[in-house]
Amino acid sequence: MNKTNEKGMSLIVKTITRLTVGIMLLYGIYIISHGHLTPGGGFAGGVIIALSFVNLMLAYGKEVTLKKLPKGVASFFEGMGAILFLGIALLGFTGGYFFFNFIAKGEPFRLFSAGIIPLFNIAISLKVGAGLFAIFISLVLLKIEAEKK
């Protein structure tokens, strides 16, 4: 995110983006980690995280963003999120049932409570965030390839 990079939008947009991207990312993480307590959850938080990277791409162009989060990494996280989700669901068999909430549920309305629900939220956010970002990347790359022809 250096200022000298010629690609992308104007200096004003770049500066504002630089200031806000971190906040957006943090807000996404907040939504995910409080998914079992407040409105929101894995899906909404994942979308917000993906949007922070999309924002970066809009302001700085694709080279800078793909250096921060390459295609391969995004697709790895997508698969990882799905495997995690299914893995936790299958681990429920240790308690006797598919999708069984096998972790101690803790005290209601505390951050560390509700057993496997926060873990599911994290898995979903990985899948949704990486998936949405991958869709955006493919749209961008396909457009560039179409222009080349």
Added chain:
Amino acid sequence: MKLFVDIIPLFVAVPMAGAFLIALVARKIKWLPALITNIITIGLVFVSFFAVKLINIHKVLVYDVGAWKPPMGIGMVLDGFTVFMLTTVNLAAFFVAIYSINYVERFTSKWKFYTLFLFMIAGANGVVITGDIFNLFVFLEIASIASCSLIAFGTEKHDLEAAFKYAVMSGVGSLFILLSIVLLYSYTSTLNMADISNVLAQKDPNNIILMISALLIMGFGLKAGLVPFHGCLPDAYTSAPAPVSAMLAGAITKSLGLYAIFRIFYNVIGMNQALSSIFMFFGALSMIVGVILAIGQWDFKRLLAYHSISQMGYIVMGIGLGTPLGILGGLFHLFNHSVFKTLLFLNSGSIEYATGKRDLQKMGGLSEQMPVTSGTCLAASMAISGIPPFNGFWSKFIIIIAAVQAGRYGYAFLAVLASILTLASFTKVMKYAFFGKLKDGANSVKEAPFLIKLSMTSLAVICITGGILLAPGVYEHFLKEAVDVILEGTKYSSVVLQAVLK
């Protein structure tokens, strides 16, 4: 008992795990995706056979997902009809998976094919096994989206067009289904199918049920490809790679369309005379229109696609009759159609693999060059045209007898007529593709590789011996259980809700 119930979620969880694993780990290693897929499909076939045995003892098994008891939690229901469909779907998937090992070689990024293929199986199994109507919708979408991307797998111009058509039509179908689920939920305040049936039985008849029924028939009709709703299917079957067409015809339209429509109308909403007439009308219409459109086609796969629509008509007409014999004939034809239509699509794929052609006029004399393909195609053609002793004969025979017994002579006549026209069009296929003179430049054509031959031969053997399912001693264990579940009608709710308490 407790231990065996645990196999129920595996029908969905295992193919999904396989798909995710392939996408994550196996994409770099060339031979691994095919291996994983084949291990999973063979495992699913064995688990299905085991489930058939389990149902013979227990009749109905309900699985509480996450230890939440239905109707509050999501339940998975295993009964006679479910295991019948699971066996049909997984058997077709198994043979298609073997066939794909050789066939998919010509595509790049094979792992994508296998990932989507496993998603398709997971969706089809999920639709069949779930006892919750919204869950049914979710699995339906998984299977539809996976099949839509598989239709576009060749990424040629016509593939993309067909996939787009399929996406629009199946999206409209899903919307109808979702709307009907919303209306059902607002009317009954529950999503569990057994509980919906229970609540509906206690309420007075209401016009909203008519609306819901109409929406459901349109939605699932679009998924199954019955005649007024069949627009996207011929294109989709023609453009998709042969294993995908085989899966679509052999498993997806059956579990997504026919299973769901009959489960909901017979077991949840409850059947009546008017609905029965509607089903029989749509069935007969599909039967006749499908076969008339098929007979003039020169594209092999398009011809098969129209025949698929026509044979679906037989199934709907048989089950729509509502008599025990009609339901038996319809279900048996569903199984048989899954076998021989899978085989026919695999045959077309094997011809395309060897010669690169789909146009019947440009083929000819292939029986010398491709004896296995020719022989298995002959078996499947005889089965679909209803020639004894092939399996298609028995099921068509039962449907016609059932129509005569119910006094529906017109429908019986139409069924016979459609069968004769089917025979005519498959005579044409055999004559133009396999017999006659060899076309110039076809001397170098070689028979397809071993695994393709293996898969086709095994399916042909099932085509010839399929009638054995009606034999006493076998019939009670497989078909009768499924017929009983449909016949018990809305008693389904009390049976399932009692099984929950066990």
